[in-house]
Amino acid sequence: MSIEGIETLVVEELPNLLLVQVHLDSGIVGLGETYYGAAAVEAHLHEALAPALVGRAMPRDADELRALLTELEGYVGYLGSGAEVRALSAIDLALWDAMGQEAGLPLTELLGGRVRSDVQIYNTCAGPHYMRHPSGQKSANWGVAGEGRHEDLYGFLHHADRLAEDLLSEGVSAMKIWPFDVYAERSAGREISRADLDAGLGPLRKVRDAVGDRMRLLVELHGLWEPSVARVILEALAEFDPLWVEDPIRPDRYAELGDLRATSPVPIAAGETLGGRTAVAPLLDRRGVDVLIADLGWCGGISEVLALAERTLAAEVPLALHDCSGPVVLGASAHLAVHLPHVFIQETTRAYYSSWYPQLVTGLPDISAGRLSPGTAPGHGVRLRPDLDQSATVRRRVTGATHPLPVAR
Structure with missing residues (x-):
């Protein structure tokens, strides 16, 4: 199982919030999120993290996920709660979500x-x-x-x-x-x-x-x-x-x-x-x-x-x-x-x-x-509403696919 695409979503009415979906080739979609300074986080996600993630094998457990996140830490911006850390936070949330879905288990x-x-x-x-x-x-x-x-x-x-x-x-x-x-x-x-x-x-x-x-x-x-x-x-x-x-x-x-x-x-x-x-x-x-x-x-x-x-x-x-x-x-x-x-x-x-x-x-x-x-x-267990695009103004950006990936249902 590998990572196929990274998708970010910004709801125009909520410009501080960045939603992140990690799409796997199995069809599983993990959902993550971070808050504050969404534009800076989105840029880092697509310019630095997504190219390193797309095509990678999906982590199978907590140790593999921790190793992947450590590898993704940059030369700068690895300390504190700046844009780089907030981006990694959203990815980590999405990957834990995907691991739970793959195992058929709630996070607890x-x-x-x-x-x-x-x-x-x-x-x-x-x-x-x-x-x-x-x-x-x-x-x-x-x-x-x-x-x-x-x-x-x-x-x-x-x-x-x-x-x-x-x-x-x-x-x-x-x-x-x-x-x-x-x-x-x-x-x-x-x-x-x-x-x-x-x-x-x-x-x-x-x-x-x-x-x-x-x-x-x-x-x-x-x-x-x-x-x-x-x-x-x-x-x-x-x-x-x-x-x-x-x-x-x-x-x-x-x-x-x-x-x-x-x-x-x-x-x-x-x-x-x-x-x-x-x-x-x-x-x-x-x-x-x-x-x-x-x-x-x-x-x-x-x-x-x-x-x-x-x-x-x-x-x-x-x-x-x-x-x-x-x-x-x-x-x-x-x-x-x-x-x-x-x-x-x-x-x-x-x-x-x-x-x-x-x-x-x-x-x-x-x-x-x-x-x-x-x-x-x-x-x-949290999933984006299937009708989100109809009920809000949503801007999407995708790395790893040539067309917008579907919202997880």
């Missing part, structure tokens, strides 16, 4: 089985249009549309109490918000006034006043702050007992993050933007996190997360998997979350899951009563 079984049937979720309170455009992680790209079902970003900014009650009615008992970002943008993270600090704490107060400790709170700071200001925010957040505070400073400021965590009154999580093992190692060595976060589409894929899992398990640091990007990463993450023993919670974004995820794909993992469970179809 291919990996060796489940340690739990499902996993608790938390809801990242974005709206359906959050980070829709390639203009960067900033409030101007939040896509806030006002009131509306699952407009959760507007919700946490304006009526966090009602949002918490709504989530609890669905069985979701943990929520992540980022009420301090606008204040970081004003000062480039160098200072925060007493009034702005108090305003940023406002949504957390509303949640606690409305539902008490029935809702666990997670606070995202997006690495926007200088350490001295981040410390002030962490101390102010302590009274709300957050499950964790994410990226209080840039996670590549390893020594400073280690110092910050050593005296922080609340747990710190970080890592999703760093990439794989090599980039994350100093963060673990300096004890900079209470929870390490990884994104399957940014770190090198399933193969790299398995290696990260070994490292974090040895360091006795819990691992959490990121999802605020696309449906394939969520689908594959669901399998890993029930397979890896130290993944205790899984990020989800209900605004995506209930709106544009099902417009692109079938086979999403099940979310019920605040728990996530993967499907039982071979591979990760």
Whole structure:
């Protein structure tokens, strides 16, 4: 069995998302994905990776896949979460999917089985249009549309109490918000006034006043702050007992993050933007996190997360998997979350899951009563909708075939 073609798809309405299909001569099509800077990743895929992949034998197991990915690493761009790593992440996801289909096994079984049937979720309170455009992680790209079902970003900014009650009615008992970002943008993270600090704490107060400790709170700071200001925010957040505070400073400021965590009154999580093992190692060595976060589409894929899992398990640091990007990463993450023993919670974004995820794909993992469970179809189980070209504006690029390859059904 060999690799016949590499196909990339960009949905015009979702320009940050890159879908990748690996077509085998057996007719199997593996589906991968990465997010952010899709144009750069697409170029690297077709100019560097696809020529080296087309005509190659399909990896038969995890060791052969790891060897292939190592061979594909370039002279530059092999460290971090840049375009080269994101491209390899998408290929790795697609090849694991294809291996599962070839074996007739869901990803969990291919990996060796489940340690739990499902996993608790938390809801990242974005709206359906959050980070829709390639203009960067900033409030101007939040896509806030006002009131509306699952407009959760507007919700946490304006009526966090009602949002918490709504989530609890669905069985979701943990929520992540980022009420301090606008204040970081004003000062480039160098200072925060007493009034702005108090305003940023406002949504957390509303949640606690409305539902008490029935809702666990997670606070995202997006690495926007200088350490001295981040410390002030962490101390102010302590009274709300957050499950964790994410990226209080840039996670590549390893020594400073280690110092910050050593005296922080609340747990710190970080890592999703760093990439794989090599980039994350100093963060673990300096004890900079209470929870390490990884994104399957940014770190090198399933193969790299398995290696990260070994490292974090040895360091006795819990691992959490990121999802605020696309449906394939969520689908594959669901399998890993029930397979890896130290993944205790899984990020989800209900605004995506209930709106544009099902417009692109079938086979999403099940979310019920605040728990996530993967499907039982071979591979990760997520498949592009057969009518995708009719329901969205799709641009395709193919290497290894003289005509567009069919969408997997």
